[in-house]
Amino acid sequence: MDKKQVADILSEIGTLLEVKGENPFKCRAYHAGARIVTSLTQDLSVLVTSGEIRNIKGIGDALSEKITELVTTGKLEYYEKLKSSVPPGVLQMLSIGGIGPAKVRVLSTTLKIATLDELEKACKEGKIRSVEGFGKKTEENILAGLSALKTYSARHLISSAEPVAKTMAAFVAKLKGVSRVEIAGSLRRRAETIGDIDILAVAKESEAAAVMQSFTSHPDVERITAHGATKSSVILLSGISCDLRIVNELEFPFALNYFTGSKEHNVRLRSLAREAGYSLNEYGFSKIESQEKRGASKQAFRCKDEEDIYRMLGLAYVPPELREDCGEFEKAQEKKLPQLVTEQDIKGTFHCHTTHSDGAHSLSEMANAARTLGWQYLGIADHSISASYANGMTEQRLKKQQKEIDLLNQNWSNFRILKGVEVDILADGSLDFSDDVLAGCDYVVASVHSSFKMTEQQMTERIVQAISNRNVTMLGHLSGRLLLQRESYPLNQEQVVDAAAKCGTIIEINAHPTRLELNWRMCRYAKEKGVRVAINPDAHTMNGLKDVRFGVGIARKGWLTRQDVLNSMTLKEVQQFLVRRKKERE
Ligand code: DGT
Ligand code: CA
Ligand code: CA
Ligand code: ZN
Numbered sequence: 054m055d056k057k058q059v060a061d062i063l064s065e066i067g068t069l070l071e072v073k074g075e076n077p078f079k080c081r082a083y084h085a086g087a088r089i090v091t092s093l094t095q096d097l098s099v100l101v102t103s104g105e106i107r108n109i110k111g112i113g114d115a116l117s118e119k120i121t122e123l124v125t126t127g128k129l130e131y132y133e134k135l136k137s138s139v140p141p142g143v144l145q146m147l148s149i150g151g152i153g154p155a156k157v158r159v160l161s162t163t164l165k166i167a168t169l170d171e172l173e174k175a176c177k178e179g180k181i182r183s184v185e186g187f188g189k190k191t192e193e194n195i196l197a198g199l200s201a202l203k204t205y206s207a208r209h210l211i212s213s214a215e216p217v218a219k220t221m222a223a224f225v226a227k228l229k230g231v232s233r234v235e236i237a238g239s240l241r242r243r244a245e246t247i248g249d250i251d252i253l254a255v256a257k258e259s260e261a262a263a264v265m266q267s268f269t270s271h272p273d274v275e276r277i278t279a280h281g282a283t284k285s286s287v288i289l290l291s292g293i294s295c296d297l298r299i300v301n302e303l304e305f306p307f308a309l310n311y312f313t314g315s316k317e318h319n320v321r322l323r324s325l326a327r328e329a330g331y332s333l334n335e336y337g338f339s340k341i342e343s344q345e346k347r348g349a350s351k352q353a354f355r356c357k358d359e360e361d362i363y364r365m366l367g368l369a370y371v372p373p374e375l376r377e378d379c380g381e382f383e384k385a386q387e388k389k390l391p392q393l394v395t396e397q398d399i400k401g402t403f404h405c406h407t408t409h410s411d412g413a414h415s416l417s418e419m420a421n422a423a424r425t426l427g428w429q430y431l432g433i434a435d436h437s438i439s440a441s442y443a444n445g446m447t448e449q450r451l452k453k454q455q456k457e458i459d460l461l462n463q464n465w466s467n468f469r470i471l472k473g474v475e476v477d478i479l480a481d482g483s484l485d486f487s488d489d490v491l492a493g494c495d496y497v498v499a500s501v502h503s504s505f506k507m508t509e510q511q512m513t514e515r516i517v518q519a520i521s522n523r524n525v526t527m528l529g530h531l532s533g534r535l536l537l538q539r540e541s542y543p544l545n546q547e548q549v550v551d552a553a554a555k556c557g558t559i560i561e562i563n564a565h566p567t568r569l570e571l572n573w574r575m576c577r578y579a580k581e582k583g584v585r586v587a588i589n590p591d592a593h594t595m596n597g598l599k600d601v602r603f604g605v606g607i608a609r610k611g612w613l614t615r616q617d618v619l620n621s622m623t624l625k626e627v628q629q630f631l632v633r634r635k636k637e638r639e
Pocket of ligand 1: 237238239240244246247248249250251311312313314315316317319320
């Protein structure tokens with residue numbers, strides 16, 4: 054378990070204790086412990102093994118024991134027990150924006166509210182406002198929070214859905230009689246968020262029932278919502294639903310194509326098939342005979358894979374990411390689909406954090422993790438001074454970091470840490486570091502982190518002004534949206550892209566699974582305007598570097614090729630590019 058995971062659990066314990074009405078000092082100790090763990094510069098497992106964790110200021114015996122158990126076993130009995138002592142409905146109430154643990158406690162004790170439905174009812178009946186310390190405003194906040202929860206909890210981040218899908222698919226693949234397994238649906242199309250997981254398997258007919266039985270009795274299954282011979286659906290403990298469909302070998306390509314979707318793509322593909330005199334569905338492909346004879350004397354065509362299906366219709370193979378009925382059919386007809394960027398094209402990245410601001414790992418830890426991924430460079434862009442919540446650096450601290458980078462860079466001949474910084478775009482569009490300091494960096498990422506409440510025009514002008522600064526190399530997370538949490542601030546994204554095109558500014562695809570923007574639709578607009586993108590994980594941990602792959606998914610979904618993506622340059626090319634760009638903007 055890494056620092057972040059440990060810190061999250063400690064702070065959850067603090068919250069649970071608050072809900073249970075425990076001594077406030079005890080609650081605060083856990084929240085404080087979480088903050089201390091996050092900001093530790095040393096390796097947590099070393100501190101635990103050596104027992105030094107006990108001597109850290111603010112971490113007493115109770116906390117150090119719990120941290121030790123978490124780090125060594127990956128679990129904590131105290132936490133599991135505490136969690137199970139709070140009714141599930143009350144836990145859910147904590148995930149609503151608009152009420153904190155203290156209020157949840159009051160509602161569950163005075164009004165005996167134990168589920169979200171009861172909470173909604175109490176709000177609508179105006180019962181909440183009668184409780185001391187609550188008002189009409191709180192009622193409205195709770196209702197708004199509930200409605201957001203409903204919209205959002207129906208979908209999942211790709212980072213939560215993907216590992217679950219892989220586990221279930223690997224489980225099915227090992228079952229007797231199963232010869233093929235593929236994850237289909239929105240996950241295969243690399244959508245921004247995932248409704249449910251769709252798994253498709255080829256199994257011997259004689260084993261299909263047993264396969265379904267094993268699938269529905271997997272230990273991660275919380276509830277079975279459908280159990281059939283060819284299709285079953287379950288809700289997993291993680292809250293994500295998962296469908297399994299079993300087909301035979303011949304049906305597989307058609308089923309894979311159908312269940313990959315999107316629905317809109319399927320509809321178009323079927324109608325193209327129909328125009329060509331074929332009938333296409335999830336089981337096969339056949340020549341349309343006369344209306345009455347359909348089904349009876351179907352002449353079925355074999356397709357060995359999805360490529361075959363597209364070929365039969367005179368189309369180039371359409372990669373799953375492009376199957377959104379957004380122009381892919383026209384290009385596939387002309388055989389002019391782009392050669393999409395791949396994970397193997399990625400040679401490094403640009404927007405990562407270290408312990409110099411709010412990252413969990415040191416410069417050298419991050420660099421070594423990047424080298425392990427086979428990268429040639431790692432761009433570090435820690436926060437600037439205004440990001441005080443994120444331990445933003447002063448100009449002096451940035452200079453100190455750069456010296457440290459110079460020293461580290463002497464260690465390698467084929468790898469470099471690039472010296473970047475993530476500067477805050479202030480409300481008036483200016484940046485919080487001086488031009489001199491920015492000019493001393495290899496590159497500069499500029500991002501909005503505060504003052505979201507502006508009109509669309511103000512926000513657009515603010516960002517356009519920032520990226521027009523000649524020291525700014527790239528724009529960070531364009532719209533500020535957080536998937537399943539927060540909408541974008543009002544912004545005319547096209548205008549910003551137009552401005553970026555004019556000054557040659559790069560726009561990042563922030564690959565953090567909660568951001569994933571430039572969104573894929575805007576990627577296409579950016580490409581049209583000649584704006585290059587950089588795929589940035591915004592990593593705060595070594596593991597976070599791997600998020601780049603989600604960004605590659607978005608880039609592919611946005612029709613981008615390796616030429617459109619800065620990270621596909623080699624170290625040498627990137628260094629030359631950055632120097633040249635500086636000269637051009639002088
Ligand atoms: P999701 O789960 O909301 O993230 O999105 P999908 O695309 O995975 O949708 P899902 O799980 O409902 O269905 C999987 C695929 O099955 C979908 O992408 C296309 C196909 N499909 C489902 N329902 C229909 C339909 O009514 N018509 C057609 N043509 N295809 C459908
Ligand atoms: Ca799905
Ligand atoms: Ca589904
Ligand atoms: Zn960042």
